[in-house]
Amino acid sequence: MPPQATTPARAHTAPALNLVPVDEAATLLGRSPRTVRRLAAAGTIPAHRIGARTWAIDRASLDTYRHGETAA
Structure with a gap:
């Protein structure tokens, strides 16, 4: 019987997100953490959302928002 080809469990890996906490995002935007x-x-x-009350914002999306472009 010929050997079977094995495929790695994760052939494609998503790029890692560069997340910033709300406090840092607030500083970058010049807003309060509550507003962020x-x-x-x-x-x-x-x-x-990380947990019940904690948010982390992707830095690239934050930069897009800061420069007045659509972030979504």
Whole structure:
């Protein structure tokens, strides 16, 4: 019987996100952390929820938002 080809479990790996915490995003935007959390919750700034109350924002999306372009 010929040997079977094996395929790695993860043939394609997604690029790692460069996430920043709400406090750092707030500083970069010149806004309060509360405002940044509201923008994240509304979907205005693409963000990732980590736990029940913690948000992390992708730096590339944040930079896009800062420069007035559509971040989504």
